[in-house]
Amino acid sequence: MKKIYFTVGPSQLYPTVPTYTRHALKDDIFSLSHRSEQAVQLISETTERLRVLLTIPKTHQIFFTASSLENMERSLQNTVERYSFHPIIGEFSKKFFDAAGMLGKKPYKIDLDITNGWKLHELNIPKRTETICITQNETSTGIGIPMQEISQLKKQHPDKILAVDVVSSLPCVPVDFHACDIAFFSVQKGFGLPAGLAVMVVSPQAMEKSVYLAKKGVVIGSYHSFPTLAKAAEKYQTPETPNMFGLYLLGKVAADMHRYGRERILSETEHKAQLLYEACHKHGFAPLSHNTQHRSITTIVVDTKSDAAAIRKRLAAQGMIVSAGYAHRKNSDIRIANFPSHSISSVKKLIRALS
Amino acid sequence: MKKIYFTVGPSQLYPTVPTYTRHALKDDIFSLSHRSEQAVQLISETTERLRVLLTIPKTHQIFFTASSLENMERSLQNTVERYSFHPIIGEFSKKFFDAAGMLGKKPYKIDLDITNGWKLHELNIPKRTETICITQNETSTGIGIPMQEISQLKKQHPDKILAVDVVSSLPCVPVDFHACDIAFFSVQKGFGLPAGLAVMVVSPQAMEKSVYLAKKGVVIGSYHSFPTLAKAAEKYQTPETPNMFGLYLLGKVAADMHRYGRERILSETEHKAQLLYEACHKHGFAPLSHNTQHRSITTIVVDTKSDAAAIRKRLAAQGMIVSAGYAHRKNSDIRIANFPSHSISSVKKLIRALS
Numbered sequence: 001m002k003k004i005y006f007t008v009g010p011s012q013l014y015p016t017v018p019t020y021t022r023h024a025l026k027d028d029i030f031s032l033s034h035r036s037e038q039a040v041q042l043i044s045e046t047t048e049r050l051r052v053l054l055t056i057p058k059t060h061q062i063f064f065t066a067s068s069l070e071n072m073e074r075s076l077q078n079t080v081e082r083y084s085f086h087p088i089i090g091e092f093s094k095k096f097f098d099a100a101g102m103l104g105k106k107p108y109k110i111d112l113d114i115t116n117g118w119k120l121h122e123l124n125i126p127k128r129t130e131t132i133c134i135t136q137n138e139t140s141t142g143i144g145i146p147m148q149e150i151s152q153l154k155k156q157h158p159d160k161i162l163a164v165d166v167v168s169s170l171p172c173v174p175v176d177f178h179a180c181d182i183a184f185f186s187v188q189k190g191f192g193l194p195a196g197l198a199v200m201v202v203s204p205q206a207m208e209k210s211v212y213l214a215k216k217g218v219v220i221g222s223y224h225s226f227p228t229l230a231k232a233a234e235k236y237q238t239p240e241t242p243n244m245f246g247l248y249l250l251g252k253v254a255a256d257m258h259r260y261g262r263e264r265i266l267s268e269t270e271h272k273a274q275l276l277y278e279a280c281h282k283h284g285f286a287p288l289s290h291n292t293q294h295r296s297i298t299t300i301v302v303d304t305k306s307d308a309a310a311i312r313k314r315l316a317a318q319g320m321i322v323s324a325g326y327a328h329r330k331n332s333d334i335r336i337a338n339f340p341s342h343s344i345s346s347v348k349k350l351i352r353a354l355s
Numbered sequence: 356m357k358k359i360y361f362t363v364g365p366s367q368l369y370p371t372v373p374t375y376t377r378h379a380l381k382d383d384i385f386s387l388s389h390r391s392e393q394a395v396q397l398i399s400e401t402t403e404r405l406r407v408l409l410t411i412p413k414t415h416q417i418f419f420t421a422s423s424l425e426n427m428e429r430s431l432q433n434t435v436e437r438y439s440f441h442p443i444i445g446e447f448s449k450k451f452f453d454a455a456g457m458l459g460k461k462p463y464k465i466d467l468d469i470t471n472g473w474k475l476h477e478l479n480i481p482k483r484t485e486t487i488c489i490t491q492n493e494t495s496t497g498i499g500i501p502m503q504e505i506s507q508l509k510k511q512h513p514d515k516i517l518a519v520d521v522v523s524s525l526p527c528v529p530v531d532f533h534a535c536d537i538a539f540f541s542v543q544k545g546f547g548l549p550a551g552l553a554v555m556v557v558s559p560q561a562m563e564k565s566v567y568l569a570k571k572g573v574v575i576g577s578y579h580s581f582p583t584l585a586k587a588a589e590k591y592q593t594p595e596t597p598n599m600f601g602l603y604l605l606g607k608v609a610a611d612m613h614r615y616g617r618e619r620i621l622s623e624t625e626h627k628a629q630l631l632y633e634a635c636h637k638h639g640f641a642p643l644s645h646n647t648q649h650r651s652i653t654t655i656v657v658d659t660k661s662d663a664a665a666i667r668k669r670l671a672a673q674g675m676i677v678s679a680g681y682a683h684r685k686n687s688d689i690r691i692a693n694f695p696s697h698s699i700s701s702v703k704k705l706i707r708a709l710s
Contacts, residue, residue, distance in 0.1 A: 243551025
C-alpha cells in the first residue's frame, strides 16, 4: 500500500517530484559544476520562479541556505548587535530565542497566551529592541499568527527589523514581504521537497543593518553573512557548493505551483483546513487555541484526549501517516500537515480513516 | 553520448547512485521524518559505515553539516578564541584564513612555496597559535600535503588543535585521525554523491576546547556548535532537519566502498594518478609543483601552456568533462579529478582522448 504522508515536514512529496528526480539523473544535475553557465541558469530560474510564485518584491534578495535553524542563526548574527525580542508560541519560537542567547545576544521573550489568544500590537516591546523574531506558524503547537497582525506590528515599529519564520506557511498562506525584513522557510514543508535546502528573503533594511554591524566590527558570520550571500546571489551563485538537486527541484515545483495558481493553493489550503478542523471537532479532538484566528491552517495540532499513539497506528494501518505531538505532548496530540501536496481527495480519505 | 565527469566536484556519480536514488523514491526516504526510529537507524548506519570504511577511532565524533565552508566556520568558532595559523597553498586555504578574519579571530598565514616545496616541520608557527588550519589537498592548485607531514606536525605541537580540510582527499588517500583533531570533507568529491552534505570528524581534544571556550563566554555558534552537534549525534540525530537523501546515499555508498575494499581504492587512486601524470607529461602539461611529494593524486591540476579552453572543448566533444583552472588560472590550467567513481578504464579513455 502506497502511504500518504500527512507529517508536518518532511511530508508528502509534491506529485511531480519523482519525475523530476528521474530527469535530474538523466540530465546529470548531480554532477553539474556549481560554477558552470548551466548552474547559473538553473539558480536564476529557481530564484525568479520563487519571486513570481510568492510575489517577492524586486527590492528583496533571495538567499539559499541549508536549514531554518541556520536561518535563525544568520538572521540574528546579521541584524542584532545586542537586543532581540521574541514572542513565544511554541518550541520553534523558543529555539529562535535560545539561538540568540547562544550567539551572545541579549534576547527578551514574552510567552503569548496560546490558549486564549493575544493582541500583538498591545505587547510591550522594549524600546531598545533591534529585531523582533516571530514564528508565524508554530509546527509544535499548531498556533499561527495572522499576517495582518505581523504587518500591523511592522507599521508600529518601522525602525525595528522583523525576522519572520514562515517555515510551514509558504506557499500556502500569504506573506507580506514588506512587513517581513527577513522571511525564511525550508523546502520540506509546503513545497513537498526532500529536506536539505532553505530559503531566506531579505529586505534592504535588513541588508543595511548587516553592513552597518560589519562596519562596526560585529561578527556577522563568514561564508553566509548577508553581504557574502548577496555578492554571490547577484550572479545567481552561492558561496559554497550548494544542494543543486534541491535547487533544481525547487525551481521545477515553483513553476508547477505557479501554473496551478497561487490563489488556488491559498483557497484550497483554507478549504482543506476547514474540513480537517470540522472532522477533528466531530471526534472531540481539540486545537490548543480557543481562538480560531490563532489556529494554523497548514499544521493542524489537536489534543486527542485519548491515546494518540493508538490513533496514529490505526491511521498508519490504512496508509495515512500523521505526526506525533511535539516533545512532551507526544502522547496526547496528533499533528496533521495541510500542504499543496495533500489533495482535497487525500484529505477526505484521511477524514474517512479518522472515523 | 553519456558524459564522464572528471570535474573536481561535483564529479562523476559513484556507479550505484542512480539505483539507490530509485530505491529512495520507492522507500519514501524523501518523506521520512527525521525524528523517526527509521531515521535514527539510517543515520546510525551511515555514521558507523563511515567509521569502518575510513577507520575513524571510536574516540572521535562524526557530525553532519551542509558544506565544507560551513565546516571551516564551525572549526574556527569552536576551537579558536583568538589565534589561528594557516599555511597557504591555494584558494581554499585562503578561504579558511579569510573565514577566521570574518569571525573576528586573529589569523596568521604563511605562503608555502608551492613550486619548490616546503618542510612543514620547519615552519615558524607562533607559540600562541591555538589551531593550525591545513588544507590537505588543494583543489585549486593540485597541491597536496602528505599525511605523514601532518602527523609529524601534530607530534611537534600536541597542545595545538589541527583542523584539516580533507575535502578532496577522502576516501582516496589515508587520513590519520589521531593527527587531525578536526577533519572535514564534502560528499560531492571522493564519494561521488550529489552536493549538499558535509562531514566533520572531531577529536576529544577539539571537543574539550569547544566546551572550554563556551564556558569562557566565547560564542561557539548555536545549532551547530560542537556540544549541540554532539548531543544530537549521541542519539544518531542532527539538530536540524538534515539532508536525509544525502545521508541515505552516503551510507549506501560507504558500504559499497567497504565491500570493494579501502586498500584497493587507495592503490587504484595512486595507479590512476600515475597514468594521468604520465599522460600530462607526454603532452607537455606541467603540474604546478616541481616536487612530486607535493602533488595531489586526487585532483590533478596542470598548466597546459596553451589554450586550456580549447582542450576542454575537444575533450567535451568526446564526452569527457574536465574542470577549468581555478579563478585567474582559468585560461591556462585544466583540473582532472581522480576519485573512486573514475574507473581505470574511464581514466584510460580520457588519456586516449587527450592524445
